[in-house]
Amino acid sequence: MATLTEAPPDRPQAATRRLGQGTVRFMLPPRIVAGFALVGPMEGRGPMAGYMDATLEDTYYGERCWERTESKMLKEAVQHAIARAGLGEGDVDVTLTTDLLNQCVSSSFAMRSLTVPHVGIFCACAGFAGGMALAAALVDAGFARRAVVGASSHHDAAERQYRFPTELGVQRPPTAQWTVTGAGAVVIADGDTSGPIQVTHATFGRVWDLGLKDPYDMGSAMVPAAADTLLRHLRDTGRAVDAYDWILTGDLGRVGSRIFIDWMKDRHGIDLDGRHSDCGVLIYDPSRQDVHSGGSGLGASACVVSGYLVKAMSRGLVNRVLLIGTGSLHSPTTHFQGESIPTVAHAVSLERPGAR
Amino acid sequence: MATLTEAPPDRPQAATRRLGQGTVRFMLPPRIVAGFALVGPMEGRGPMAGYMDATLEDTYYGERCWERTESKMLKEAVQHAIARAGLGEGDVDVTLTTDLLNQCVSSSFAMRSLTVPHVGIFCACAGFAGGMALAAALVDAGFARRAVVGASSHHDAAERQYRFPTELGVQRPPTAQWTVTGAGAVVIADGDTSGPIQVTHATFGRVWDLGLKDPYDMGSAMVPAAADTLLRHLRDTGRAVDAYDWILTGDLGRVGSRIFIDWMKDRHGIDLDGRHSDCGVLIYDPSRQDVHSGGSGLGASACVVSGYLVKAMSRGLVNRVLLIGTGSLHSPTTHFQGESIPTVAHAVSLERPGAR
Numbered sequence: 001m002a003t004l005t006e007a008p009p010d011r012p013q014a015a016t017r018r019l020g021q022g023t024v025r026f027m028l029p030p031r032i033v034a035g036f037a038l039v040g041p042m043e044g045r046g047p048m049a050g051y052m053d054a055t056l057e058d059t060y061y062g063e064r065c066w067e068r069t070e071s072k073m074l075k076e077a078v079q080h081a082i083a084r085a086g087l088g089e090g091d092v093d094v095t096l097t098t099d100l101l102n103q104c105v106s107s108s109f110a111m112r113s114l115t116v117p118h119v120g121i122f123c124a125c126a127g128f129a130g131g132m133a134l135a136a137a138l139v140d141a142g143f144a145r146r147a148v149v150g151a152s153s154h155h156d157a158a159e160r161q162y163r164f165p166t167e168l169g170v171q172r173p174p175t176a177q178w179t180v181t182g183a184g185a186v187v188i189a190d191g192d193t194s195g196p197i198q199v200t201h202a203t204f205g206r207v208w209d210l211g212l213k214d215p216y217d218m219g220s221a222m223v224p225a226a227a228d229t230l231l232r233h234l235r236d237t238g239r240a241v242d243a244y245d246w247i248l249t250g251d252l253g254r255v256g257s258r259i260f261i262d263w264m265k266d267r268h269g270i271d272l273d274g275r276h277s278d279c280g281v282l283i284y285d286p287s288r289q290d291v292h293s294g295g296s297g298l299g300a301s302a303c304v305v306s307g308y309l310v311k312a313m314s315r316g317l318v319n320r321v322l323l324i325g326t327g328s329l330h331s332p333t334t335h336f337q338g339e340s341i342p343t344v345a346h347a348v349s350l351e352r353p354g355a356r
Numbered sequence: 357m358a359t360l361t362e363a364p365p366d367r368p369q370a371a372t373r374r375l376g377q378g379t380v381r382f383m384l385p386p387r388i389v390a391g392f393a394l395v396g397p398m399e400g401r402g403p404m405a406g407y408m409d410a411t412l413e414d415t416y417y418g419e420r421c422w423e424r425t426e427s428k429m430l431k432e433a434v435q436h437a438i439a440r441a442g443l444g445e446g447d448v449d450v451t452l453t454t455d456l457l458n459q460c461v462s463s464s465f466a467m468r469s470l471t472v473p474h475v476g477i478f479c480a481c482a483g484f485a486g487g488m489a490l491a492a493a494l495v496d497a498g499f500a501r502r503a504v505v506g507a508s509s510h511h512d513a514a515e516r517q518y519r520f521p522t523e524l525g526v527q528r529p530p531t532a533q534w535t536v537t538g539a540g541a542v543v544i545a546d547g548d549t550s551g552p553i554q555v556t557h558a559t560f561g562r563v564w565d566l567g568l569k570d571p572y573d574m575g576s577a578m579v580p581a582a583a584d585t586l587l588r589h590l591r592d593t594g595r596a597v598d599a600y601d602w603i604l605t606g607d608l609g610r611v612g613s614r615i616f617i618d619w620m621k622d623r624h625g626i627d628l629d630g631r632h633s634d635c636g637v638l639i640y641d642p643s644r645q646d647v648h649s650g651g652s653g654l655g656a657s658a659c660v661v662s663g664y665l666v667k668a669m670s671r672g673l674v675n676r677v678l679l680i681g682t683g684s685l686h687s688p689t690t691h692f693q694g695e696s697i698p699t700v701a702h703a704v705s706l707e708r709p710g711a712r
Contacts, residue, residue, distance in 0.1 A: 016498075017497060017498040017499050018449065018498055018499055018500060018501065021446065021448075021449050021472070021473060022449055022450055022472075022473030024499040024500075065693055067689060067690065067693065068693070090377065092377075093374065093377050093378055094378055094560050098478075100459075101687070101689070102458040102459070102687045102688075102689060103456075103458070103478070103480065103685065103686065103687035103690075104478045104685075105685070105686070105687045105689065105690050108563060108685035108686075108698045108700070109685075109690065109695070109698055111562075111563040111698070112563040112564070112565040112698040114562075114563070115562055116377070116378075116562065117377060117378030117559075117560035117561060117562050118560070118561070118562060118563050118700060119477065119479060119486050119490065119560055119702070120477065120478040120479050120685075120700075121475065121476065121477045121478065122454075122459070122460045122476040122477065122478040123475060123476050124459065130475050134475065134490060137493065137494060137497065137499050138493060140497070141373060141493065141496070141497030141499075142372075142373040142374055143373050143374055143380040143493050143497075144374060144380075145374065161689075203473075204450050204473035204474070204475055205473060205474070206467075206470075206471055206472065206473050206474060207464060207467040207468040207470070207474050208468070209468040329459065329460075329461070329464035329465075329476075330459065330461070330464075331457070331458045331459035331461045332458075333423060333457070333458060333461065333517075334423065334459075334461050334465065337421055337423065337424070339465070342464045342465055342467070342468040344464070344474060344476075346475070
């Protein structure tokens with residue numbers, strides 16, 4: 001046994017923060033104290049529009065290319081979230097951001113305008129939930145007083161990177177999802193702070209790949225990862241699904257959501273019965289917006305949480321949500337090389353203080 | 357003030373884990389208990405060869421494309437590191453891995469063969485140090501008993517993604533760095549464990565961009581980020597540079613390292629005087645290997661730490677190292693769009709238990 005150089009060990013606490021492999025609980029649940037969501041024009045006409053904090057007039061937002069637009073959106077979401085929390089950049093110890101562009105350039109370019117330490121993460125669309133889990137861990141343990149989590153996606157930037165130039169007007173199959181143009185950020189502060197949402201638990205996902213290869217049906221590919229994370233979360237926390245008002249995935253889309261509900265019921269006897277929703281499904285109105293299987297992209301979960309949930313939970317409309325971010329971890333290169341799609345899902349429990 | 361749902365607060369501890377904005381210390385410093393480094397044929401002929409754990413015979417390693425090779429290398433580095441620690445996959449609570457390929461596919465595809473929860477990070481070549489900082493935080497606070505950090509790069513996969521098809525044989529300027537083919541992984545365990553390296557502190561970096569645009573001179577672009585992180589680390593920890601045997605950057609290369617040493621001395625009066633080295637410089641022999649400014653890529657810092665440092669510190673050859681991972685956060689797309697190169701640097705203190 002080697003010599004210790006620092007303060008004495010904190011074993012009693014350590015024993016209770018880890019509930020299982022990859023499932024943690026926070027001792028003094030960190031609070032989401034502010035959120036800010038900025039969406040594109042199309043998302044600004046969807047059912048969530050009233051909860052969004054700003055809507056772009058066009059998809060460029062004064063920039064000459066969409067990659068810059070996305071980065072600007074993320075920068076502003078982070079800056080506005082910090083300001084809304086009544087804080088300055090010096091009050092935030094770390095930012096964790098993520099996006100879908102190669103080398104996560106929306107994140108990095110956004111963060112060069114800030115003076116806050118920054119760690120980039122990449123878990124595809126599971127990144128916002130994954131980032132919240134890491135940020136809450138850093139805050140709960142006292143490594144940071146406050147952390148900001150942000151994420152973005154832009155339909156046109158994603159489309160030309162992952163699929164085809166948008167100008168080409170390629171037809172999309174019914175299982176395809178529509179990448180959301182949106183950026184959202186939340187400020188996570190010390191559990192002593194007053195704020196509308198507590199982050200109480202998190203479950204980090206394992207990488208699943210059942211061999212599906214169709215990038216136009218990512219919802220189906222991500223179901224096993226979402227199911228595994230939900231099952232592990234329930235087992236490790238000792239909770240039943242009715243501990244949550246909502247099991248909120250992001251983003252399985254319409255097709256993936258239906259498979260997820262059947263999968264949970266048929267394979268595991270768990271009835272999600274009106275309790276499940278999906279960020280990608282919530283953000284567009286299928287009767288008016290032609291998005292096939294629904295939305296996808298980090299903008300969906302980032303904006304539903306930062307824009308909608310922060311307000312809805314603050315008003316007591318929702319009490320307990322398990323957010324399960326789901327990500328497809330392929331790239332166009334791996335697709336062309338004939339590979340299937342690995343997927344991951346990270347979960348965080350978001351609870352209204354004193355709700356039960 | 358809202359109701360608390362969980363155990364009582366742990367404020368005394370929280371007050372001491374955060375030393376400043378983005379600088380943390382670990383209460384019971386987590387241990388690196390095992391490492392494994394796997395390198396390509398060229399790196400296997402460099403000065404670090406004797407410390408590497410395996411060397412590929414060719415750059416394909418039985419795969420039909422380099423992207424698959426890289427992913428296989430990372431998977432094996434992680435698996436061997438776990439085995440060398442005498443553990444199984446069930447004993448590891450989370451893996452944090454990173455690489456340079458679009459959508460971090462080396463990481464994700466590697467992790468689909470494991471059953472361990474996984475979070476992907478992306479900070480370019482700062483990712484291995486950043487991952488170690490996050491992993492140590494999760495372990496120190498008791499969210500995980502053990503975490504694995506892994507990273508990889510592959511010269512040929514990186515070259516064709518970032519620059520030109522390797523077959524084209526494009527000439528490279530003297531400031532260019534050579535992407536290392538290598539994968540390394542370390543197992544970070546609870547501070548109660550016996551192991552050759554303690555992770556005692558970390559400083560998360562801020563994103564710096566002084567307007568440099570040349571992707572063939574990333575070393576120079578990353579100097580301000582490295583300097584800022586080192587200065588913040590010294591200020592927040594109250595340490596002088598002589599607290600460390602080595603300030604080990606990864607990877608400024610030869611050109612960037614010289615600028616870094618001058619920058620620290622001329623601007624800040626800090627003499628790194630024989631105390632600085634760089635993972636990219638250490639890994640090749642310039643008299644025999646034509647790599648211009650030295651190595652780069654996550655393989656460099658991952659293999660120098662997982663292969664060399666773990667053994668060197670275990671044998672008492674080195675006592676205290678500040679690893680400063682440095683990353684260029686651009687993409688080919690942002691370069692073509694005329695953008696400059698944002699950069700970041702994350703630092704972790706690695707100390708031999710009982711060394712002082």
